[in-house]
Amino acid sequence: MTFYSSLRSSKLLTYLLLLVVAGVAALLLSTTLAGDRLSWRSQSLPKAGGSTTINNRSSRAFGNPAPGLTPQEMDLHTAGDIAFDDVFVTAPATVNPGLGPLFNNSSCSGCHVGNGRGLPQLGQALVRVSLPVSPGQTIAPEAGVVPVPQIGTQLRDHAVYGQLPEAKIELSWREGAGQYPDGGSYRLRSPQLLIRQADPNKPIPDTLLTSLRIPPPVFGDGLLEAIPEKTLAQWADPTDQNSDGISGRINRVWDPERQGFTLGRFGLKASSPNLRHQTASAYVHDMGVSNPLFPDRSGTGESQTPQVGAEIGTEISTEISDRTLQSATFYTQTLGVPARTQLDDPTIETGEKLFIQANCAACHLPTIKTGSSPIPALAHQTIHPYTDLLLHDLGLGLADHRPDFDATGQEWRTPPLWGLGLTQTVLPYAGYLHDGRARSIEEAILWHGGEAEASKAQFMAMEVGDRQALLSFLNSL
Numbered sequence: 001m002t003f004y005s006s007l008r009s010s011k012l013l014t015y016l017l018l019l020v021v022a023g024v025a026a027l028l029l030s031t032t033l034a035g036d037r038l039s040w041r042s043q044s045l046p047k048a049g050g051s052t053t054i055n056n057r058s059s060r061a062f063g064n065p066a067p068g069l070t071p072q073e074m075d076l077h078t079a080g081d082i083a084f085d086d087v088f089v090t091a092p093a094t095v096n097p098g099l100g101p102l103f104n105n106s107s108c109s110g111c112h113v114g115n116g117r118g119l120p121q122l123g124q125a126l127v128r129v130s131l132p133v134s135p136g137q138t139i140a141p142e143a144g145v146v147p148v149p150q151i152g153t154q155l156r157d158h159a160v161y162g163q164l165p166e167a168k169i170e171l172s173w174r175e176g177a178g179q180y181p182d183g184g185s186y187r188l189r190s191p192q193l194l195i196r197q198a199d200p201n202k203p204i205p206d207t208l209l210t211s212l213r214i215p216p217p218v219f220g221d222g223l224l225e226a227i228p229e230k231t232l233a234q235w236a237d238p239t240d241q242n243s244d245g246i247s248g249r250i251n252r253v254w255d256p257e258r259q260g261f262t263l264g265r266f267g268l269k270a271s272s273p274n275l276r277h278q279t280a281s282a283y284v285h286d287m288g289v290s291n292p293l294f295p296d297r298s299g300t301g302e303s304q305t306p307q308v309g310a311e312i313g314t315e316i317s318t319e320i321s322d323r324t325l326q327s328a329t330f331y332t333q334t335l336g337v338p339a340r341t342q343l344d345d346p347t348i349e350t351g352e353k354l355f356i357q358a359n360c361a362a363c364h365l366p367t368i369k370t371g372s373s374p375i376p377a378l379a380h381q382t383i384h385p386y387t388d389l390l391l392h393d394l395g396l397g398l399a400d401h402r403p404d405f406d407a408t409g410q411e412w413r414t415p416p417l418w419g420l421g422l423t424q425t426v427l428p429y430a431g432y433l434h435d436g437r438a439r440s441i442e443e444a445i446l447w448h449g450g451e452a453e454a455s456k457a458q459f460m461a462m463e464v465g466d467r468q469a470l471l472s473f474l475n476s477l
């Protein structure tokens, strides 16, 4: 009673109000100061993608244009964003432009979810195929592998209405258990593929070689494209001259536009020479969409003659124009790289030291300089991608036994680790490694063998706190 009556006294009310206002002001001031400190801090720390770094660690972290694009470049990026999301519709095989008739998915973003990975599920994951080289057989240089008759080098398990897919594929998982030297236990799973014929005209040979692959993230790829060939050649150590057990090889692949061999950089075995090729190949093989580089939409042969020199803007008889191919390519070249987080956390600093000590950095190179680039924002940047883009033998556990150009059935390209900690923020349940078998970063490390066997052994021998610190570091990328 007395409380309410005194509240009504206007003097007290004024005091109370003043108190509240002062409190709010103090709160605002402190958060602004903290914000200032944060922005000051992130400016002074290594930027994952050089000047193309963006401060965004949300589920949209992989979907931002690189800062520093010119207005014209920004237009092309926006057009590419639309192309990347564009869903091709199931149209009768005679209608142009259209999906299929054979395909794995109907849009780029249907596989590279949020510009990150796809799930280890068919429809996003896909199966590359080929046949073993028989004695005396020579491979068409531009194919890099022996294509499967009537099918080519990739199984399309979807087809437009009224058509048969190339195969029925079932994916299941086999799980096993393992132990750390300290007694801690873990479980690892690996995929099992069951492939059956779906089209009477397309037999599945018994000798089929298969390689299950998930879509990898596509941000920062323009920076990786801008690393000079010379730099990559310097890191390669094919005969392990320095006897550290780690070789690192360059894949030599066919560039249909230059009609010659060149260094491979993209794809999980570095079998694609550049992002334009990778994009054109995705259009024709993953979606059945013909384009200036691959004018035959059946996508069964690698050795197509591209319409080299087709003028931009001229009518061409493919389902997408060169402008669309160019913009979709440009989009993956100009996505910003998310900044690292919690750099001054002592646990993460310890983890970073352990990463170096365990020799992870021998393949996952922390710092690289890009060279010149037709896109000025990408040129001469100091970046932190944690890859050498080279092929390494990671042992039998991860082998697909399917060679790809110069890559053996046991080799994989070192994947970049930037943005690694955001993987499941962008796509919950996303997996790691080439086929998404690893459900956590820890499982991904435990699968390392071959050239990385010693690194894995060091990780396993660490005490549990150190293993956690290393994982915290990887999650801060």
Ligand code: HEC
Residues within 6 Å of the ligand: 084, 104, 105, 106, 107, 108, 109, 110, 111, 112, 123, 124, 125, 126, 128, 213, 214, 215, 216, 217, 218, 221, 265, 266, 267, 268, 269, 271, 275, 278, 279, 282, 283, 286, 287, 328, 329, 332
């Ligand atoms: C069916 C799913 C699927 C679709 C659709 C798809 N991709 Fe991919 N993408 C993949 C897979 C799987 C790989 C790895 C390929 C390999 O190792 O051979 C990949 C690789 C890439 C890479 C190379 C990344 C790297 O780190 O090397 C780029 C770039 C890319 N895709 C862009 C695109 C674009 C652009 C489109 C649309 C035009 C597209 N993709 C459509 C599944 C897909």
Ligand code: HEC
Residues within 6 Å of the ligand: 246, 355, 358, 359, 360, 361, 362, 363, 364, 392, 394, 398, 412, 413, 414, 415, 416, 417, 420, 431, 432, 433, 434, 435, 441, 444, 445, 448, 451, 452, 455, 456, 459, 474
């Ligand atoms: C000899 C080279 C090499 C060394 C050393 C190495 N890695 Fe890797 N790493 C690779 C390759 C190649 C792959 C891809 C394997 C695959 O997809 O099957 C990979 C994959 C990974 C992945 C999964 C990335 C993704 O995008 O799914 C992580 C995480 C990783 N490595 C962390 C480490 C850590 C931590 C160490 C040190 C304990 C280490 N690596 C040592 C070459 C290496």
